[in-house]
Amino acid sequence: MNVEALIRAFESTRARSRAMCVGLSAEDYGLQAEPFVSPPKWHLAHTSWFFETFLLKPFATDYTSVDERYEVLFNSYYNGVGEQFPRPRRGLLSRPSVADILTYRAQVDDAMLQLLHTMDSANVEQIAERTRLGIEHECQHQELLYTDIKYSFAFNPLYPAFAEPPQTAAAAHADELAFDHYDGGLETIGYRGDAFCFDNELPAHKQWIEPFALAQRLVTNREYGQFVAEGGYQSPEFWLADGWTTVQTQAWEAPLYWREVNGVAMEFTLYGLQPRHPEAPVTHVSGYEADAYARWAGYRLPTEAEWEYAANQANAVPTGIEQGYLHPAPAQNGQALDQLYGACWQWTSSAYSPYPGFNPASGAIGEYNGKFMSNQWVLRGGSCVSVGDHLRSSYRNFFYPPDRWQFSGIRLAHSGALNGDAHDQ
Numbered sequence: 001m002n003v004e005a006l007i008r009a010f011e012s013t014r015a016r017s018r019a020m021c022v023g024l025s026a027e028d029y030g031l032q033a034e035p036f037v038s039p040p041k042w043h044l045a046h047t048s049w050f051f052e053t054f055l056l057k058p059f060a061t062d063y064t065s066v067d068e069r070y071e072v073l074f075n076s077y078y079n080g081v082g083e084q085f086p087r088p089r090r091g092l093l094s095r096p097s098v099a100d101i102l103t104y105r106a107q108v109d110d111a112m113l114q115l116l117h118t119m120d121s122a123n124v125e126q127i128a129e130r131t132r133l134g135i136e137h138e139c140q141h142q143e144l145l146y147t148d149i150k151y152s153f154a155f156n157p158l159y160p161a162f163a164e165p166p167q168t169a170a171a172a173h174a175d176e177l178a179f180d181h182y183d184g185g186l187e188t189i190g191y192r193g194d195a196f197c198f199d200n201e202l203p204a205h206k207q208w209i210e211p212f213a214l215a216q217r218l219v220t221n222r223e224y225g226q227f228v229a230e231g232g233y234q235s236p237e238f239w240l241a242d243g244w245t246t247v248q249t250q251a252w253e254a255p256l257y258w259r260e261v262n263g264v265a266m267e268f269t270l271y272g273l274q275p276r277h278p279e280a281p282v283t284h285v286s287g288y289e290a291d292a293y294a295r296w297a298g299y300r301l302p303t304e305a306e307w308e309y310a311a312n313q314a315n316a317v318p319t320g321i322e323q324g325y326l327h328p329a330p331a332q333n334g335q336a337l338d339q340l341y342g343a344c345w346q347w348t349s350s351a352y353s354p355y356p357g358f359n360p361a362s363g364a365i366g367e368y369n370g371k372f373m374s375n376q377w378v379l380r381g382g383s384c385v386s387v388g389d390h391l392r393s394s395y396r397n398f399f400y401p402p403d404r405w406q407f408s409g410i411r412l413a414h415s416g417a418l419n420g421d422a423h424d425q
Helices: 003-020 040-059 087-092 098-117 124-153 221-229 241-250 287-297 304-314
Strands: 179-182 185-189 205-209 212-215 258-261 264-269 272-275 345-351 377-381 397-399
Touching (some): 040 098, 098 124, 179 304, 205 304, 212 304, 221 264, 287 345
Antiparallel strands (some): 185 205, 264 272, 377 397
8 A cells, every 4th residue: 555645645635625616705605506416615524524534533543623513514424423414404504614614624634644644554454445435535526516516506697607618629510420339248347456446336247248339429419409409308208207207397498507598509507608519518417318318319328337348448548627627528529439538427227226246334434325226327437527537437426317417418329220210410
């Protein structure tokens, strides 16, 4: 174990969370538009709570918390730790102030660095493993901070910008949709390395995969716009039953952040309200919308095993926020199996369930993933606001199929012969 490398990763991750918030006003820190999003200040506090709860309290004998009440205020869902402040009311926590939370973070950082520099040999492996988990946990919350503040900003009729857009050249028309074909067979699925992975990526196991084809790029705004224009949201034959009910009850007519302003196609982004780029991947669609579009187009969503098998063959290097933009970019024309990472998470048709032989850790820390393996769908890849070195081909993200506030998009698949009514892409 390289302790110095672990310390550098801890310090850089903690610094990145603070740097992300530089452009926020004091008022922005408390925004919570819906119960499923959290205020930025809560993310800053909860990630500190994680290190305090699972490392400092059990292993740093001389550690004293800034405020013991934080154990309840910033506990997300760990029943094994104790009571939690109600999630829908996190936006009411005007106190502790942002300054108080930054003081809390600084105290946790100082104590963690002391712990990492002075680990005793009896606990060194467990401390290192939990520190790495805490780092990866904070990477997840960094992505959530972006998506949550975007969702809350979207309710403001001023359409505020989180950041200034980068100067980029307009992309050419996307190549016609093409597919890579795979023979499949008996393949190993799940994490197989010796570095960090989440418990839900284990154990690696054999899975039979039938021959299939996977689209080389994600579905674009232009292509999804055809589905909208041709009445996709008014056509129940393309939708799963629960999806159609959701469309009706939520009055969905288009992806989450699409807007029409004086007849111009616009999209709300972290750069504010921007013209909708027709060749950029459609994003912020639910699993139900992804599935309905695939059916309408004459294709289907890939399984998570198909996605991982293809990604392993492509051997692409994961990218994310380090690319320098906060909205998905168009595909690189002519690049086979593009946009695996760094654009949008990709819905699969796979239910989020345990792998054969899955065994969660004991104690409260075992609640991290295992207890959510019900009624959710797996997404693969990573988005433009993911941390690139946090991702890998075996990474299993998961959300409920109606969820669409994440940067989630669509990659199509098929198993051989196409439906006769497949739409031209």
